[in-house]
Amino acid sequence: MRLVLLALLVLAVPCAAEEELSAKAWLETMSQALKEKEFKSSIIHVQSDHIRPLVYLHGKVEGEEIAFLEYLNGPPKNAVRVGKTVTFIEHDQPAYSVKASRIQGVWPSAFAGDIALLEEGYQFVLGGRSRIAGRPGQMVRIIPTDNDRYATQVWIDMSTYLPLRYDILNKEKQLLEQVMVIELIELKEPAHILVEAKKQPWPAVVEQAKRPDGHTWTFSWLPKGFIVAVRDNHRLIGSHEPVEYLALTDGLANISVYVSKPGEQPLPEELMTRNGLSMVVEKLAEHEVVAVGKVPHETLKRIAKGLVLK
Secondary structure: HHHHHHHHHHHHHHHHHHHHHHHHHHHHHHHHHHHHOEEEEEEEEOOOEEEEEEEEEOOOOOOOEEEEEEEEOOEEEEEEEOOEEEEEEEEOOEEEEEOOOOOOOOOOOHHHOOHHHHOEEEEEEEEEEEEEEEEEEEEEEEEEOOOOOOOEEEEOOOOOOEEEEEEEEEOOOEEEEEEEEEEEEOOOOOOOOHHHHHHOOOOOOEEOOOOOOOEEEEEEEOOOOOOOEEEEEEEEEOOEEEEEEEEEEEOOOOOEEEEEOOOOOOOOOOOOOOOOOEEEEEEEEOOEEEEEOOOHHHHHHHHHOOOEOO
């Protein structure tokens, strides 16, 4: 009987330690795990009626972070990250590289970044615990402090502190998007494919084009915590029309803004899909501004109206 009680006491000690963690501490521990641990995640990404199975591997080779993402459905498509360079490999076009600290399309960039930056637009609240992929997980709600973005929630594995599930919810608490792990394997050493990725001579990073007149677009208003992460100039595929692209993010929500001359075919002023992706079109003098993102359309409209050329 004493042995049974002793065993129960030993099991209870880690649980008590975990219960002492605040919501922010859970997120910070998850952030560290995403950067430091060797692991393989099999993932299901759900948006509306679209389901994507993925495999994501992460590790460190010679002290440098290496990650690999494979899309399991459709034509072969992979992404490899070595340090702060991400290379995209697709079957129908040459591989190309960009500067990025994370591979987009798995977990939000903020999850492996500075969690404190999210406090500009969100508050963190501990939720309940549930079992995901055979593992107990602690839920943390990430609640916006304004109406300019959507709420999210994440379940964190109580053993490895890696994310198990991530939901985006609209104002009516309807599920817009979900990323869920169906198998998580913690590795003792980097996967062989990551070791090989470190050795490969990947394409050089594509340099971003600059405006020929030296002017840049800026915003008179952005929601708290949002920054301009990318500026780019290129031509649209098919029409070859020049367009300027600005990527905005607060670490969780991402917004794309396109600026170009009005096309021959008028675009709808507003559009919203079932997975929460919204689009807003605004006319600014001789320019047409298209803002797209998984945020309320009122947010996109205010951002597009506040675009100015300096």
